[in-house]
Amino acid sequence: MMKAYALLGGPKDQWPSDLKKQLHAAKNTGDLIIGVDRGAILLQEMGIDVDLAVGDFDSLSAKELSELEAKARDIRYSNPIKDDTDSELMLKVAFSDYQVSELIICGATGGRIDHFLVNIFTFLNPEFLSILERVRIIDRQNKIIYLNPGKHIVEKVSEYRYFAVAALSSVKGLSIKDARYDLKDFDSEYIKVFSSNEFKEDRDNFSIEFNDGIVAIIFSKDVDRYQNIY
Amino acid sequence: MMKAYALLGGPKDQWPSDLKKQLHAAKNTGDLIIGVDRGAILLQEMGIDVDLAVGDFDSLSAKELSELEAKARDIRYSNPIKDDTDSELMLKVAFSDYQVSELIICGATGGRIDHFLVNIFTFLNPEFLSILERVRIIDRQNKIIYLNPGKHIVEKVSEYRYFAVAALSSVKGLSIKDARYDLKDFDSEYIKVFSSNEFKEDRDNFSIEFNDGIVAIIFSKDVDRYQNIY
Numbered sequence: 001m002m003k004a005y006a007l008l009g010g011p012k013d014q015w016p017s018d019l020k021k022q023l024h025a026a027k028n029t030g031d032l033i034i035g036v037d038r039g040a041i042l043l044q045e046m047g048i049d050v051d052l053a054v055g056d057f058d059s060l061s062a063k064e065l066s067e068l069e070a071k072a073r074d075i076r077y078s079n080p081i082k083d084d085t086d087s088e089l090m091l092k093v094a095f096s097d098y099q100v101s102e103l104i105i106c107g108a109t110g111g112r113i114d115h116f117l118v119n120i121f122t123f124l125n126p127e128f129l130s131i132l133e134r135v136r137i138i139d140r141q142n143k144i145i146y147l148n149p150g151k152h153i154v155e156k157v158s159e160y161r162y163f164a165v166a167a168l169s170s171v172k173g174l175s176i177k178d179a180r181y182d183l184k185d186f187d188s189e190y191i192k193v194f195s196s197n198e199f200k201e202d203r204d205n206f207s208i209e210f211n212d213g214i215v216a217i218i219f220s221k222d223v224d225r226y227q228n229i230y
Numbered sequence: 231m232m233k234a235y236a237l238l239g240g241p242k243d244q245w246p247s248d249l250k251k252q253l254h255a256a257k258n259t260g261d262l263i264i265g266v267d268r269g270a271i272l273l274q275e276m277g278i279d280v281d282l283a284v285g286d287f288d289s290l291s292a293k294e295l296s297e298l299e300a301k302a303r304d305i306r307y308s309n310p311i312k313d314d315t316d317s318e319l320m321l322k323v324a325f326s327d328y329q330v331s332e333l334i335i336c337g338a339t340g341g342r343i344d345h346f347l348v349n350i351f352t353f354l355n356p357e358f359l360s361i362l363e364r365v366r367i368i369d370r371q372n373k374i375i376y377l378n379p380g381k382h383i384v385e386k387v388s389e390y391r392y393f394a395v396a397a398l399s400s401v402k403g404l405s406i407k408d409a410r411y412d413l414k415d416f417d418s419e420y421i422k423v424f425s426s427n428e429f430k431e432d433r434d435n436f437s438i439e440f441n442d443g444i445v446a447i448i449f450s451k452d453v454d455r456y457q458n459i460y
Binding site: 113 | 243265339340343372394426448452453
């Protein structure tokens, strides 16, 4: 089973700070490298050959597209009329055709909010229920994982101080145990985000349980806000 | 009826580029200026006196808090145990106590994704249904407005090329008419975002109608992606 990285077209200032290094290391160990739309060009600019490129590529110049077509091992063109979004097509190809075991998505955040929401809510589409627990979305200060109903133990990720529990759909019987702020049998008809929770000092995990719906765990850290110059 | 601006604690690099100018102009015309948590300090740093400060202020130093308490006309402290989030308390105070007619929220995007999701999904709370159409969230390249069920005409905002229609909850009978991509009687049980729609060349508006749920219109524009240096 193959691990995969996908780079979407989101702004570079939201990328994990060591992304280029991570991607070169992944390439060297034989992980699948996926570029979605302009993400494919950004990978090439970093000197990383794209294994799979997905998109309608309408934001690319003719020169960029022909270079990509010459270099990428596999290209899939999404339909501009768009039954599938680029992200949806990428997920289908990665998990069906390439049978990837784990997919790390970068370049999914920042910039246009409509793109961002599409990227994080794609997993509510029922056809992705079977793969959503194998996906991680990572940016400069956040990591998102997705959970199906059931009982889960969530392990601490050392670089992130906080976590949020986000019911992304209606949810039933949501309980959080052994965290700084616990929750018991919460039901909601609409999206609800419990933010700024933390792991207990003496524990490296917490447990979460729910009967219905989809929940995301959003790990996050503060970054130096003064690095952003107004 | 008073117009209001609220600045939240989100990173400056996502602020509208002319925010400081907008806020000084608003202050001069007597609009209410609201700072939420660290947003109150950021306003003071721009030389703008805060009319209303809301938050638990736990990220502020003792010196910052005492300066804020000396200068802000009205301070409301949210409960750290948090029945209300800072955003929720701010909405209640602005619309109930100050009876504002329109609220423009900045600093709501970027940075921690849990904060961002809380900021944009707060309006699903049934107690805010009556005010959600008077709220706008604005950042560097997006403007979000919210709609209750019914028929609406959405006017073009010249600086934004694209718009998305986002069903933020389950939705029934969603139709879009007279846009580049129309939609007819769409139902969904979960969040669905129709992104990258555009106004027709010969029209300055489109119409939208739905029977149940909450819909956001997300206006957006591309910005020069190369201004972000990796």
